[in-house]
Amino acid sequence: MERHEFGTAVRQLRESTAPAAVGLPVGRRRVAGLRREELGELAGMSADYVRRLEQGRSHPSAGVVNAIARALRLGRAEYERLCALAGYAAADGQVPNEIGQGALRLLERFTDTPMFVSDAAMNLVAVNSAFLALGHWDLTGEPFEWNIAWRTFCSPFANFRQSAADAANHQAVLAAHLRGALMRYPADASLAELVDEMRRRSRPFDTLWRAPRPVAAHESSAAFIHPEGGAVTLVGSMLAIPGDDLAALMLTAAPGSTDAARLAEIVEGVGEPAIVRVGQPGPG
Structure with a gap:
């Protein structure tokens, strides 16, 4: 159930994200939002993998969740929701640079x-x-x-x-x-x-x-x-x-x-x- 809910959330976010909002040219489009290929390109994964995620056929790693969140430039609330659906705690903060x-x-x-x-x-x-x-x-x-x-x-x-x-x-x-x-x-x-x-x-x-x-x-x-x-x-x-x-x-x-x-x-x-x-x- 969680995989399908995560996949549904990714698809809805992809389809509701304006190309211009993530730095892509608008052009003439047959569908609203981003194509799977575009999300895959921005997140560093294949369109086929995006499809499997959206269909609930693959469970994402925490790194994949973060990559999708950054690609779609999600706000904190949406990011935390994606993490929860995938079963992870949300990552946050700055890269630590204190030498122990x-x-x-x-x-x-x-x-x-x-x-x-x-x-x-x-x-x-x-x-x-x-x-x-x-x-x-x-x-x-x-x-x-x-x-x-x-x-x-x-x-x-x-x-x-x-x-x-x-x-x-x-x-x-x-x-x-x-x-x-x-x-x-x-x-x-x-x-x-x-x-x-x-x-x-x-x-x-x-x-x-x-x-x-x-x-x-x-x-x-x-x-x-x-x-x-x-x-x-x-x-x-x-x-x-x-x-x-x-x-x-x-x-x-x-x-x-x-x-x-x-x-x-x-x-x-x-x-x-x-x-x-x-x-x-x-x-x-």
């Missing part, structure tokens, strides 16, 4: 390993001095200059090189993380603005957003070109910090390799280890 003790301990214990902590929207929250020593994170003055996804798709680093395969996997991971964040935090206006602006500025990101690629692994290799000359190739491995909805990325070199020796030289020259909270003056 668990994340701080990671940064403190791996002082010789370049590492940063980011929030669910891929904004850097804190970095260690070993990461800063790589010298590749130049500041651009743009509003999203500390966002990993933005820098990758819209403002690439000059001193950062990846193979085509590593770059493709890295991009798929970032797009998947942003999609997941938007589903969990549909009320975060800054996150929605970031995604919309990235879709406008970057065709590769917009393509990934419309047709997500499977993530092969949550790690990739890259060459960091140090300002003083020479490159060091490191593998970035992402670790989830679920309690705070944060993620940590560690950059390591193969043990005993030339890159490991070069990394040790770079890190050794930074002086006293420190944790820097991004957006705040001085060490954390």
Whole structure:
């Protein structure tokens, strides 16, 4: 019964939503509201899946409910009603960016390993001095200059090189993380603005957003070109910090390799280890 009630609610909302209200051209239409194909395009799912939802033949995940709510630009009351019909509590609030003790301990214990902590929207929250020593994170003055996804798709680093395969996997991971964040935090206006602006500025990101690629692994290799000359190739491995909805990325070199020796030289020259909270003056 709940599936049919949810499906009926989605169909009624779709048919009562004016195309102009969700940024679509009006044109000449045979039916009122949105077509299934249009809702699917806006929500990142197929028209066939929308049809199965409306017919009560598929049960939506919480992420699907959030995606539909954002696509239709629902108000709070309608969003809560959809969540209730699907059997979920309504998600709300902003992406958390407070770094907890668990994340701080990671940064403190791996002082010789370049590492940063980011929030669910891929904004850097804190970095260690070993990461800063790589010298590749130049500041651009743009509003999203500390966002990993933005820098990758819209403002690439000059001193950062990846193979085509590593770059493709890295991009798929970032797009998947942003999609997941938007589903969990549909009320975060800054996150929605970031995604919309990235879709406008970057065709590769917009393509990934419309047709997500499977993530092969949550790690990739890259060459960091140090300002003083020479490159060091490191593998970035992402670790989830679920309690705070944060993620940590560690950059390591193969043990005993030339890159490991070069990394040790770079890190050794930074002086006293420190944790820097991004957006705040001085060490954390």
